[in-house]
Amino acid sequence: GAGVSQSPSNKVTEKGKDVELRCDPISGHTALYWYRQRLGQGLEFLIYFQGNSAPDKSGLPSDRFSAERTGESVSTLTIQRTQQEDSAVYLCASSPRVVGSNQPQHFGDGTRLSIL
Amino acid sequence: SQQGEEDPQALSIQEGENATMNCSYKTSINNLQWYRQNSGRGLVHLILIRSNEREKHSGRLRVTLDTSKKSSSLLITASRAADTASYFCATDGSDYKLSFGAGTTVTVRA
Numbered sequence: 001g002a003g004v005s006q007s008p009s010n011k012v013t014e015k016g017k018d019v020e021l022r023c024d025p026i027s028g029h030t031a032l033y034w035y036r037q038r039l040g041q042g043l044e045f046l047i048y049f050q051g052n053s054a055p056d057k058s059g060l061p062s063d064r065f066s067a068e069r070t071g072e073s074v075s076t077l078t079i080q081r082t083q084q085e086d087s088a089v090y091l092c093a094s095s096p097r098v099v100g101s102n103q104p105q106h107f108g109d110g111t112r113l114s115i116l
Numbered sequence: 117s118q119q120g121e122e123d124p125q126a127l128s129i130q131e132g133e134n135a136t137m138n139c140s141y142k143t144s145i146n147n148l149q150w151y152r153q154n155s156g157r158g159l160v161h162l163i164l165i166r167s168n169e170r171e172k173h174s175g176r177l178r179v180t181l182d183t184s185k186k187s188s189s190l191l192i193t194a195s196r197a198a199d200t201a202s203y204f205c206a207t208d209g210s211d212y213k214l215s216f217g218a219g220t221t222v223t224v225r226a
Binding site for chain 2: 004031035040041042043045048050056091093097104105106107108109110112
């Protein structure tokens with residue numbers, strides 16, 4: 001597709017359930033990022049994937065959060081045993097990777113997660 | 117942690133007026149980027165300014181960077197209703213990780 005695609009766009013679930021969020025990056029973009037955005041706030045880095053390198057998981061807030069990426073394509077973010085404080089918009093971004101130079105990131109429209 | 121901090125938090129202007137927002141950061145950077153976020157949407161990249169640049173233009177946007185003061189400004193000239201959005205600055209702490217501020221919410225009144 002032309003842009004970063006995320007699904008679902010909205011997810012409402014009960015506390016304690018597991019959720020899986022999906023991100024399709026722009027074709028050819030080797031770098032993929034997940035962020036969390038609480039209402040009225042900035043973006044909180046969660047995890048970064050770059051090609052076949054080990055991901056940078058330093059932003060994951062707890063062991064209930066995990067993410068996977070298959071090669072340089074789709075990524076899934078999984079939240080187990082959801083809590084009310086997990087309610088937020090989860091944004092995915094991708095970018096080409098140029099060594100030694102930061103690249104603009106291209107964002108999807110996010111998944112709005114609401115935990116009841 | 118958030119490296120960049122935008123000021124003001126919110127701004128309301130009349131259509132046709134200019135809007136200026138500022139970003140301050142704490143540690144040295146390679147680049148600084150500005151993004152726009154419309155309500156319910158993802159972020160859209162506006163402009164990237166490198167640490168050795170002082171000013172950059174893109175259409176109605178002008179970005180300045182003062183590395184001695186660790187600050188940047190974004191100016192939107194001749195604002196339009198479509199400019200209503202939140203604007204974020206982002207700084208790089210490494211060659212791949214960006215730190216975003218909490219944003220400035222701009223409302224352009226018709």
